[in-house]
Amino acid sequence: MNAAPAIEVSHLYKSYQGTIAVDDVSFDVAPGEIFGLIGPNGAGKTTMIECVLGLRSPDSGRVRVLGLDPDADRERLHQIVGAQLQQSALPGLLKVGEILGLYRSFYQNPADAGELLGVLGLAGKLKKRYMSLSGGQQQRLSIALALIGRPEVALLDEMTTGLDPQARRDTSDLIAAVRDRGTTIVLVTHYMEEAERLCDRVAVIDRGRIVATGSPAGLAQRAGGSRQVRFVPSGPFDDQLLTRLPEVAGVVRNGRQVVVSGSGDLVSAVIAALTLAGLAAREVTMESATLEDAYLRLTERGPHNGGAVSRQ
Numbered sequence: 001m002n003a004a005p006a007i008e009v010s011h012l013y014k015s016y017q018g019t020i021a022v023d024d025v026s027f028d029v030a031p032g033e034i035f036g037l038i039g040p041n042g043a044g045k046t047t048m049i050e051c052v053l054g055l056r057s058p059d060s061g062r063v064r065v066l067g068l069d070p071d072a073d074r075e076r077l078h079q080i081v082g083a084q085l086q087q088s089a090l091p092g093l094l095k096v097g098e099i100l101g102l103y104r105s106f107y108q109n110p111a112d113a114g115e116l117l118g119v120l121g122l123a124g125k126l127k128k129r130y131m132s133l134s135g136g137q138q139q140r141l142s143i144a145l146a147l148i149g150r151p152e153v154a155l156l157d158e159m160t161t162g163l164d165p166q167a168r169r170d171t172s173d174l175i176a177a178v179r180d181r182g183t184t185i186v187l188v189t190h191y192m193e194e195a196e197r198l199c200d201r202v203a204v205i206d207r208g209r210i211v212a213t214g215s216p217a218g219l220a221q222r223a224g225g226s227r228q229v230r231f232v233p234s235g236p237f238d239d240q241l242l243t244r245l246p247e248v249a250g251v252v253r254n255g256r257q258v259v260v261s262g263s264g265d266l267v268s269a270v271i272a273a274l275t276l277a278g279l280a281a282r283e284v285t286m287e288s289a290t291l292e293d294a295y296l297r298l299t300e301r302g303p304h305n306g307g308a309v310s311r312q
Contacts, residue, residue: 006184012061021047023208034185036195039205082151092131107149116144157188192292219294231281
């Protein structure tokens with residue numbers, strides 16, 4: 001028997017002054033899964049997160065988090081759900097240690113604050129006032145606060161925006177470790193490599209709707225599934241040697257280099273055909289479609305209309 005979803009969103013609809021932000025969205029998140037939400041600015045991602053957290057009430061639709069209603073069961077939900085929002089503010093004069101102490105007091109079994117701060121690069125900042133932290137340090141502190149209560153579900157909205165590459169990698173490693181301990185995570189991100197590395201599944205959001213859902217690799221294959229093999233042949237050959245192969249969609253020459261596009265086991269098919277012709281492929285490289293390719297194709301559009309919603 002399959003476990004009940006950790007998060008259930010069914011036919012969610014939310015508008016602001018007649019502008020639709022979320023339009024009949026449905027998705028489930030499995031227990032222990034990292035589920036990504038990706039999409040352009042203004043696509044409705046943050047509004048979805050706020051409805052799941054109970055910070056906004058949907059106009060219609062149903063949301064359940066671990067079986068709880070975010071509106072009716074807000075207090076119970078607070079104990080088991082952590083959140084890092086895209087925009088948050090804390091009193092500037094409070095010190096990092098004071099903020100952490102306050103948040104730890106909200107939970108019955110809080111996490112080790114020192115461990116979180118160490119991983120997030122804030123170990124020496126306990127006596128620093130919040131207003132003196134850089135933007136990236138404030139972002140890392142907000143992640144620590146989202147995880148301080150050992151949540152069963154964590155919702156992280158653009159958690160690595162403003163972080164340098166090393167801090168982004170360290171934060172991603174922390175999120176993977178938190179998931180490995182059983183936490184279900186919903187991750188909103190603009191970094192496609194981050195989504196590919198962390199997420200079990202992603203939903204691509206555009207104009208308030210889910211336009212595709214699947215694993216990062218599966219979406220890449222479905223939406224931009226062509227592959228390319230680049231090589232330098234050991235001798236001349238007619239393009240028909242390769243274009244007649246069922247795996248090959250096209251052959252382009254770029255000086256000495258040959259670029260073959262296609263699908264399936266393209267590399268093996270190309271090398272086998274060259275070998276039968278007494279040729280060798282040198283300097284071989286292969287490029288496959290990525291989640292970014294799929295994202296760009298799935299959210300392809302012209303200029304926004306003047307009524308585009310400003311929320312994410």
